[in-house]
Ligand SMILES: Nc1ncnc2c1ncn2[C@@H]1O[C@H](COP(=O)(O)OP(=O)(O)OP(=O)(O)O)[C@@H](O)[C@H]1O
C-alpha cells in the first residue's frame with residue numbers, strides 16, 4: 095500500500111497555479127467538440143472523479159508533478175473551492191456546524207455556485223492562457239452525489255451542470271473505482287471527516303454504482319480506472335491514456351514556467 099500522503103495542505107490546495115511565458119501548442123481534436131476557444135492551441139482539461147478515498151488527490155498530484163517535471167504549464171483546481179468564493183462555499187458545505195440542517199436542494203445549488211465561479215474565474219481563463227487544467231472533482235460529482243445518491247431530479251441536475259460550466263466540459267475524466275472496504279481502509283488515518291464521509295455505507299455504494307453507470311454512458315470522455323492497484327501502476331496507466339489522446343503533450347515540454355500561489 096502506498097502510504098505517502100499526497101494531499102496538499104488546505105492553503106496549498108486553494109490555488110495551485112502555474113504561469114507560463116510561452117504558450118504550448120497542442121493538437122487536440124476531441125477538445126474542439128467541447129470548448130469553443132481555439133482547440134488547436136490549448137492543452138487539455140482533465141478531471142478526476144470517484145468516491146471518497148479512491149485516490150483522486152493522489153493521482154492529481156502525481157500528474158501535476160509529472161507535468162511540472164516535463165515543463166508543461168498547468169493549473170490544479172479542486173471542487174468545491176478553488177476561488178475565494180468557492181473556498182467559502184467549501185467550508186460551508188463540508189465542515190460548518192450549521193450544515194447539519196442543509197437540505198439536498200441547498201447542497202446542490204451551493205456546489206453549482208462554487209463551480210460556476212471556478213469555471214469563469216479560474217478554469218476557462220487558464221485554458222485560454224494555454225495551461226493544462228487538472229480538476230479534483232467537477233460536474234460528474236454532482237450528477238452522482240446529488241443525482242444518483244441523493245436522488246434529486248437527474249434532468250434538472252444536467253441542466254444546472256450545463257448552466258454552471260457553460261462550454262467548459264472536460265476533455266477527459268478519470269473515474270477511480272474502488273470498493274467500499276478499500277476506500278474505508280484508506281480513510282483510516284486521522285483526518286477531518288466531511289459531511290459526505292459521514293453518510294451510510296449504502297450511500298457510498300450508490301455513489302460507486304453511479305460513477306460506473308455514468309462512465310458506461312459516456313465512454314468517449316470518461317475512463318474507468320481500477321483504483322485498487324498500486325498508485326504507481328495507476329499513475330502510469332493514466333499517463334499512457336493521456337498521451338494516446340493528446341500526443342502533442344509529449345512535445346509540449348520545457349516551456350519556461352513558474353509556480354505561484356494566489
Ligand atoms: N493506489 C493506492 N493504493 C494505496 N493507497 C492509496 C492509493 N492511492 C491513494 N492512497 C492513499 O489513500 C488515502 C486516500 O487517498 P486520496 O486522498 O488520494 O483519495 P481521494 O479520492 O482524494 O479522497 P477524498 O475524496 O476524501 O478527497 C491517502 O492516504 C493516500 O495516500
Ligand SMILES: [Mg+2]
Pocket residue numbers: 150151152230
Ligand atoms: Mg481528495
